[in-house]
Amino acid sequence: xxxxxxxxxxxxxxxxxxxxxxxxxxxxxxxxxxxxxxxxxxxxxxxxxxxxxxxxxxxxxxxxxxxxxxxxxxxxxxxxxxxxxxxxxxxxxxxxxxxxxxxxxxxxxxxxxxxxxxxxxxxxxxxxxxxxxxxxxxxxxxxxxxxxxxxxxxxxxxxxxxxxxxxxxxxxxxxxxxxxxxxxxxxxxxxxxxxxxxxxxxxxxxxxxxxxxx
Numbered sequence: 265x266x267x268x269x270x271x272x273x274x275x276x277x278x279x280x281x282x283x284x285x286x287x288x289x290x291x292x293x294x295x296x297x298x299x300x301x302x303x304x305x306x307x308x309x310x311x312x313x314x315x316x317x318x319x320x321x322x323x324x325x326x327x328x329x330x331x332x333x334x335x336x337x338x339x340x341x342x343x344x345x346x347x348x349x350x351x352x353x354x355x356x357x358x359x360x361x362x363x364x365x366x367x368x369x370x371x372x373x374x375x376x377x378x379x380x381x382x383x384x385x386x387x388x389x390x391x392x393x394x395x396x397x398x399x400x401x402x403x404x405x406x407x408x409x410x411x412x413x414x415x416x417x418x419x420x421x422x423x424x425x426x427x428x429x430x431x432x433x434x435x436x437x438x439x440x441x442x443x444x445x446x447x448x449x450x451x452x453x454x455x456x457x458x459x460x461x462x463x464x465x466x467x468x469x470x471x472x473x474x475x476x477x478x
Contacts, residue, residue, distance in 0.1 A: 273387055278316050281380070285313050288370050295367055300425050302409060304402055305331055305338075305374060312381060321385070321475035325394035325468065328381040330402060332464040338374045354434055362423055385468060389475035395465040399457045406431055406456075410449050415439060 288309070292300050300306060308327040315323035342355040358368050410431040417426050418437050426436050431449060433440025440448055 273316050273319055273384060277380075277384075281313065281316055284373070285309065288373070291366065291370060295363075295423065297424055299413060299428060302405055302413070302428050303425070304405060304429055305335065305377075307401070307405065308377065308381075309373065312377065312384070316384065319388055321388045321391040322393060322397070324381060324384045324388060325391040326398045326401070328378070328385050328390075328468060329394040329461050329464045330398040332378050332381070332467070333460045335374050335378045342375070354430075357423075357436070360423070385472050390468040390472035391475055392465075392469060394468075395457075395461055398461055402456060402461075403453055405429060406449070406453055 292306075301310065308331045311323050311327040314320070315327065338354060342358060345355050345359060357363065358371060360368075406429055409428040413428050414424075414426040415432050416436050416439050420426065420437075427433070427439075431452065432445065433442075433448065439445060442448070443451070
């Protein structure tokens with residue numbers, strides 16, 4: 265278990281994070297539209313904002329469980345892409361000249377938000393209910409994105425989000441062809457809790473104190 269000085273979340277952290285969100289939210293709304301906030305990583309951003317002010321172990325634990333492992337994959341893909349090679353294509357948008365440097369700079373939160381969340385959970389404790397809450401929320405969002413939002417679009421002109429949460433594969437231009445679309449959807453709905461959320465949940469249970477156990 266991590267042994268840290270426990271207390272309330274510092275005001276400087278609350279204000280700094282809120283200032284970042286005060287820039288990100290209107291910029292994202294203007295350039296991407298509201299559906300961008302259905303991405304699981306963006307949902308975690310909003311949960312974190314509420315969590316830091318409420319000092320809620322549950323909200324912060326939910327966000328941590330949901331994005332800790334996926335964002336490590338994002339960071340690895342970004343590093344590979346920065347060396348002018350290509351791994352999954354997940355972070356191709358970070359090198360898209362149609363997006364301003366401001367947009368791409370704001371998206372760097374994928375790299376630092378998991379670290380911030382680990383720090384915050386160390387301060388307030390890890391709520392074991394987080395795994396089930398995030399799994400339910402993420403499954404609902406995946407179904408919404410699959411049935412109601414745009415699929416990958418070849419040669420699209422704008423930057424309005426498509427294939428949100430990769431429900432059609434890892435590319436925004438063409439669906440994956442490894443398996444039927446329905447099978448991919450079943451795979452991510454069942455596989456995400458097992459492969460992404462459960463490892464983070466187990467790690468947090470091992471490392472972090474429970475709320476009120478300080």
